[in-house]
Amino acid sequence: MAGKKEIETRAEELLQPIVDAHGVRIYDVEYVKEGSDWYLRAYIDKDGGVNIQDCENVSRAFSEKLDEVDFITDAYILEVSSPGLGRQLKKDRHFANSIGEEVELKLFEAVDGEKEYTGILKAFDKDTVTIEAEGEAAKTFERSKLAVIRLTVDF
Helix, strand or coil, rough: CCCHHHHHHHHHHHHHHHHCCCEEEEEEEEEEEEEEEEEEEEECCCCCCCHHHHHHHHHHHHCCCHHHHCCCCCCCEEEEEEECCCEEEEHHHHHHCCCEEEEEEEEEECCCEEEEEEEEEEEEECCCCEEEECCHHHHHHHEHHHHEEEECCCC
């Protein structure tokens, strides 16, 4: 069986012409095991947000392509959805598109006695992420120490 990363990469390659044809873009593709089930999740986005019809159209076309190519040996569940308002930042393109946005991050281990921080994403590189909370100096965190970083959701 191909590894998780190889499956995600190949799936994203297959998905790209489908999203192009449907006027949306790929936010992320992940292949994960939850309990005894494998999931292939494709998160799609577009300006103004995706709707259920976008997800359905992409899901049908992607499912047909995956059946045709049949490169995943495990049984899996296909899901196509929006990344949501509180979307996780995983890839450099996610960070680049979120500069100036408010993010919340959770760390594997406490820094200065805290494991959770919120602030404006100011900068990133392959190893670090810098945020600035209102009235505080900017803080830089190692990306390898981040359990999760996502956009904050204000209602």
